[in-house]
Amino acid sequence: xxxxxxxxxxxxxxxxxxxxxxxxxxxxxxxxxxxxxxxxxxxxxxxxxxxxxxxxxxxxxxxxxxxxxxxxxxxxxxxxxxxxxxxxxxxxxxxxxxxxxxxxxxxxxxxxxxxxxxxxxxxxxxxxxxxxxxxxxxxxxxxxxxxxxxxxxxxxxxxxxxxxxxxxxxxxxxxxxxxxxxxxxxxxxxxxxxxxxxxxxxxxxxxxxxxxxxxxxxxxxxxxxxxxxxxxxxxxxxxxxxxxxxxxxxxxxxxxxxxxxxxxxxxxxxxxxxxxxxxxxxxxxxxxxxxxxxxxxxxxxxxxxxxxxxxxxxx
Ligand code: PMP
Numbered sequence: 001x002x003x004x005x006x007x008x009x010x011x012x013x014x015x016x017x018x019x020x021x022x023x024x025x026x027x028x029x030x031x032x033x034x035x036x037x038x039x040x041x042x043x044x045x046x047x048x049x050x051x052x053x054x055x056x057x058x059x060x061x062x063x064x065x066x067x068x069x070x071x072x073x074x075x076x077x078x079x080x081x082x083x084x085x086x087x088x089x090x091x092x093x094x095x096x097x098x099x100x101x102x103x104x105x106x107x108x109x110x111x112x113x114x115x116x117x118x119x120x121x122x123x124x125x126x127x128x129x130x131x132x133x134x135x136x137x138x139x140x141x142x143x144x145x146x147x148x149x150x151x152x153x154x155x156x157x158x159x160x161x162x163x164x165x166x167x168x169x170x171x172x173x174x175x176x177x178x179x180x181x182x183x184x185x186x187x188x189x190x191x192x193x194x195x196x197x198x199x200x201x202x203x204x205x206x207x208x209x210x211x212x213x214x215x216x217x218x219x220x221x222x223x224x225x226x227x228x229x230x231x232x233x234x235x236x237x238x239x240x241x242x243x244x245x246x247x248x249x250x251x252x253x254x255x256x257x258x259x260x261x262x263x264x265x266x267x268x269x270x271x272x273x274x275x276x277x278x279x280x281x282x283x284x285x286x287x288x289x290x291x292x293x294x295x296x297x298x299x300x301x302x303x304x305x306x307x308x309x310x311x312x313x314x315x
Contacts, residue, residue, distance in 0.1 A: 004062075007071035009124055012081060014088050017127055027109025027119025034108040034164040035064040035072075038262045039225075040100040040131075041086045041314075043093045044302030048315040049086060049101075052262075052300050054079045056225045061107060064161035069118040072107060077124075081105070083314055085126045092130045096301055102131040102263070131263070139285060139293065141270025142183035142259070144199065146248060147173050148275065151190035152197065152220075159197075159220040170200045184259075186272060188248060189220065196246045202261030203227040204269075206246055206254045207288045213250070216243040226260040226296070229310065233295050239288070251279055256286030266293035 027033035037057040042050050058078035065072035073081065082103055086093070093101040105126045109119025133139075150173040153159020158166060170185065177185045186204060187197040196215050198204055203224040205214045212234050217223045231241050251257065257269035268289040271280045285293070298304040302311060 002066065003069040003118075004066040005069060005071045005118060007122065009071075009073050009077060009122075012124070014084070020125070022110060023112045025112040025114060027111060027113050027117075028164075030113065031109070031116060032163070032165040032168075033068055033070060033119055034106065035061055035068060035070065036107070036162055036164065037061050037103075037105040038162075039082070039103045039105075040262055040300070041093050041103060041128075042100045042301045043096050044313070045096045048302075048313055049090065049093050050300065050302050051082065051086070051312040051314065053225055053229065053310050054082050054312060056228070057082075057105070060162065060223065060225070061105065064163060065107060067158060067161050068163055070107060070109060071122055073124050078105065079312075081124070081126055083312075085128055087314055089128050092128065094130050096303075099130055099132040101128050103128050139268070141268045141281065141283060141285065143181070143271045144184055144186045144257075144269055144273070145177050145180070145182040146251075146272060146274040147177075147185045147187050148193065149173075150185075150187075152187040152200070154190045155218075155220060157220070160217070160222060162222060167200075174200050182273070194247055194249075196248060196251075197221050198224075199259050199261075202259040202264045202267065204246075205230070205258050205260065206250055207256040207258070207286065208250065208254050210288070211240045211242065212288065213242045213244060213246050215246050224261055226262055226265065230260050230266065230292055230296060232308065233299075234288075234292060237291070237295065248274060254279075254281070256288050257281055258286070258289040258292070266296060268293075 039057050044050050058075040062072045107124050110123040111119040111121030173185050184199050189195045198221045234241050259267045268285045
């Protein structure tokens with residue numbers, strides 16, 4: 001049974017960044033009816049601007065909208081709005097190799113509701129900001145802690161979509177981990193607590209004997225666009241990639257562990273702490289992580305041939 005609401009989005013307009021008006025009784029403020037996306041624009045050498053697979057973000061937002069009983073912009077509306085916003089903020093796209101322009105589309109129930117129900121009206125907006133590295137470590141290895149008490153998602157819940165509540169639920173675990181000196185939290189499945197899920201804002205990969213494994217998509221983890229792209233890039237480079245249940249025990253004898261996401265790109269993991277035991281992967285970037293990082297970033301920055309047709313050039 002479908003829940004997505006029909007509805008059309010009227011033509012938008014560019015506005016200076018600043019506070020927006022929101023009904024105190026809006027669906028997003030009261031019942032968390034909100035979704036977001038995250039993508040980046042990179043400056044190609046020579047000046048033009050590249051987006052990376054923006055249609056994938058549009059499709060993921062549509063999928064999320066269905067789960068959240070919201071109407072969503074079409075792929076064309078989404079991508080056009082992204083292009084328009086980026087072009088209007090062109091001067092904020094950093095030079096090649098110096099960062100990127102992070103693009104944050106939001107879709108929210110802006111109409112008023114009192115009793116629990118989907119909102120009667122929706123707002124789609126995009127804001128942008130120049131960004132550097134997500135982790136203060138840069139490309140240096142990050143240190144994760146496996147979370148045993150808190151869960152990010154549960155079967156039947158909303159872990160597979162980019163809804164705002166998923167991020168509210170990880171704030172506490174993430175704050176505790178950061179206060180203890182970890183870069184981020186690695187979540188386990190909430191049923192058996194035996195299998196890896198993902199990190200607060202990225203997907204996880206484990207490398208053993210040149211075989212790359214990553215948790216399969218089954219509704220509780222976000223289908224990352226970087227994850228999907230890295231799987232294709234790795235396969236095209238001859239790696240065997242498996243999408244399956246990855247047991248937490250596999251962390252013990254992994255050669256390398258890395259995370260992927262729009263914000264984190266490919267981040268090598270230097271250590272993982274699980275039930276008080278710390279497993280070290282070395283304080284330098286692993287060879288597989290480095291190879292995949294370079295392959296992906298050179299594509300995103302237009303430094304290598306885009307055989308997959310993943311980049312969208314603006315200008
Ligand atoms: N998992 C979560 C929970 C995330 O928030 C993100 C960031 N969107 C990812 C994974 C990675 O997804 P993507 O590669 O599409 O950025």
